[in-house]
Amino acid sequence: MSGRRAALLALLLGLQGSLHAAGLDLEVALDPDSRRLDAVARFEAPAREFRFTLHESLAVEAASADGRPLQVERLGAHGPLRAWRIALPAGARRLQLAYGGVLPPLDRRLDHRDVLGGLAPMASASGSFLPAGSGWYPQPARPFSYAVALTLPADQRGLVPGRLVSESVADGGYHARFAFERPADGIDLMAGPYQVREKIAPRSGGTALRLRTYFTAELDALPGLAEGYLEDTQRYLERYAAEIGPYPYGEFSVVASPLPTGFGMPTLAYLGAEVLRLPFIRATSLGHEVLHNWWGNGVFVDYAGGNWSEGLTTFMADYAYREEASAEAAREMRLGWLRDAASLPPDSQAPLAAFRARSHGADAAVGYGKSAMLFLMLRDAIGIEAFRRGLRGFWQAQRFRAASWRDLQAAFEQAAGQPLAGFFSQWLERADMPQPRIVAARAVSRDGKALLTLDFEQPEPAYALDVPVGLVFADGASETRRIALDRPRQSVTLEASWPPEGVRLDPELRLWRRLDVAQLPPILRQWITARAPRLALAGNDPSLAEAAAAVARRLFENSPRTASLAALDQEDQPMLLIGADAGVAAALAQAGLPPPPAALQGRGDARAWTVLREKGSPLLVVSARDAAALAALARPLPHYGGQSWLAFENGRLLARGVWPAPGPLLPVVRQP
16 A cells, blocks of 8 residues: 555544444545545444445455454455455444545446446546446445545545535645435435536525536636526526425535436436536426436335336426427427337337336336326326325425335325326326227207217227317317217217317327327437337448448447348338438439438538338438538437437537427218
């Protein structure tokens, strides 16, 4: 052990008792330049033995109980985690472990999908991220409270979720102490060359809030950016405190990540530095992550029964902002959810109760889209005021407890004064999507009124549905009626002032269902999630082939099978045709397919568009000016799964859109 490390370890060991007693006390020293981590962990000694894991880059250097040295046994490995065991003497009260090692370097090749999986603890001078669950500390029994004393070089700043107890720059280093008194299931540590901005915001009935940004120098220098994040954070905290209940913590920080993360943790949001500068992030993602301090970090998820938190947060944040913008914007989001779900192979969808976390497109379509739609349908069913009472009651009853879908059901039943078991059970436990249809509509005139009879069908076993039906009249006026369906075949008669010209099922898309084909223009999600996608390259340039392969690796969740241009009209699996503009144009002409649509012609240096044909495979075309323009699509393209067409310049989005598909209008037959 070097003299510097020996002195550091002695310092850490000498800090025993300097933090308040907690479930886990950690003294951590991190040198991002060398990636060296040295730490001491102290906690109540379990009976007989303590088994734990550490990342393979770390090793235990000393262990003791109540000051008496102990032997440490190294056990087997599970992936990058190494198991350890310590036998404890009878009556041991306080266990202390000193450990350390050189962490893996920060991997900047990770994309937005990679960061959703298990990450190793990573360090570098430009940014360090030690995720909970990565094995950077020995975890006591869950849940636990904790206290962390963090030492970094003087030009670095760092934090963990929790209350900032103190910080200083002294003895050539940065020192900060944090405490998290609430129950937690893990600790995330973030560090970097951050510029810190702070705002102290008053709040009624409680201590003032400490709001912070931890931004890189480049981000911090952007005029008004940090101030805008502080103001919007305060606004979101006040909004959700009024809707749900008081914010359960005393601070909130927005932290720039060197990786493409979008993580909400207690007291902070860890967002990719590249997206923090985008203006829409403050209007969308920031509020989503703030809200997670109530749902997910304030009320924990009982994962045994499924993850309700992501859907409720999406509904109360992302969707609520769209509702406030306009009815059209909210409908567009609902349409996106339904199209995403319809683009998945039917056998890839799982019940909502089985959703735990997002790892691919099918998870997102169910765990976010279907879940958010469930809360929309519930609000439509019980009314806005009962829905709000249910949310507040759920928060009051379940704060800092693990709650399930059944706990949510109980809260809404109490608020609405009605049973909701049938509603929750079908939307949570069934994997299929309802497919109600109006198969016939006829009207007769009686005593100055019109009697409209509608015949409905849906596959067996039937769902119990509250189906909106739009009545469209000759003068362009329309109105919506709600019809209760619960059988495979059902006829319903309505009374109207005069006969409508046509009827449309669920015109505003407020029902989770499999959309009619006429409402399903092709979107990129069909290719992203395809089980057996195919790839056809237009051209023989090796640099184009390399760029095309890179795009395909990023775009597809499953590896594509190479196909020839002659196979464009064969089989029925989604195909990607990719290459330079001239080669793509020639391939389309050879196959008798149209050129790029008018919305894309002459726009940008790269374009992507979907083609749905009556015969032949669904086709996605990616055409670029050259290999460089094509390679620049590898990162952004997978982010636009809900789009039908896109135009880029130097990898930056210029325009996007979805092919129009209003859905069928069924004429009403007039009868004498």
